[in-house]
Amino acid sequence: EAGVVQSPRYKIIEKKQPVAFWCNPISGHNTLYWYRQNLGQGPELLIRYENEEAVDDSQLPKDRFSAERLKGVDSTLKIQPAELGDSAVYLCASSPPVKGEQFFGPGTRLTVL
Amino acid sequence: AQKVTQAQTEISVVEKEDVTLDCVYETRDTTYYLFWYKQPPSGELVFLIRRNSFDEQNEISGRYSWNFQKSTSSFNFTITASQVVDSAVYFCALTWTSNTGKLIFGQGTTLQVKP
Numbered sequence: 001e002a003g004v005v006q007s008p009r010y011k012i013i014e015k016k017q018p019v020a021f022w023c024n025p026i027s028g029h030n031t032l033y034w035y036r037q038n039l040g041q042g043p044e045l046l047i048r049y050e051n052e053e054a055v056d057d058s059q060l061p062k063d064r065f066s067a068e069r070l071k072g073v074d075s076t077l078k079i080q081p082a083e084l085g086d087s088a089v090y091l092c093a094s095s096p097p098v099k100g101e102q103f104f105g106p107g108t109r110l111t112v113l
Numbered sequence: 114a115q116k117v118t119q120a121q122t123e124i125s126v127v128e129k130e131d132v133t134l135d136c137v138y139e140t141r142d143t144t145y146y147l148f149w150y151k152q153p154p155s156g157e158l159v160f161l162i163r164r165n166s167f168d169e170q171n172e173i174s175g176r177y178s179w180n181f182q183k184s185t186s187s188f189n190f191t192i193t194a195s196q197v198v199d200s201a202v203y204f205c206a207l208t209w210t211s212n213t214g215k216l217i218f219g220q221g222t223t224l225q226v227k228p
Contacts, residue, residue: 042204042218056215104158
């Protein structure tokens with residue numbers, strides 16, 4: 001069974017540029033999460049989707065971050081414009097309908113110069 | 114406050130030694146879930162175990178074992194006869210029933226197993 005797929009794996013951009021990350025969850029997993037992991041820290045939730053509905057986006061900096069999950073499958077996380085402090089690893093995770101463990105993708109390592 | 118504390122930032126052992134990673138949690142909820150994840154250098158978080166608050170039975174899986182003690186709010190992880198492949202960052206995490214599934218992670222413990 002394929003795991004959570006994320007792309008790109010690495011991204012280097014200059015500040016004020018836009019950037020987007022893509023996530024394809026495990027088939028059949030209706031819940032999708034985006035986390036941000038700063039260097040030396042544990043991941044922190046940015047947004048959680050149940051199917052196509054964002055049910056928890058309280059930690060998403062809405063002035064520059066946006067996310068969507070059209071058709072309740074793939075998801076895209078966007079930052080516009082990026083700031084130096086956005087440098088981090090962005091992790092996508094999914095979990096099945098009956099609540100259980102979250103399965104994580106390999107992450108996208110973003111470097112903002 | 115709901116939080117997870119992993120006081121050990123880095124641990125270094127020699128192969129075949131046993132090592133215990135500590136995890137202390139705080140939560141107001143009576144129904145909660147605790148997790149351990151492994152993050153190897155490749156970056157992907159690998160699920161190791163989930164334990165709910167009503168199940169204090171310790172668990173063993175191969176060289177891995179977990180000691181859950183509600184009295185001390187701890188959920189410690191022991192690797193027996195460590196191997197070089199165990200080198201990774203290990204995270205303890207917490208969620209609770211009213212938390213919409215969001216995981217609260219500790220800071221992580223970096224384990225280095227030397228040959």
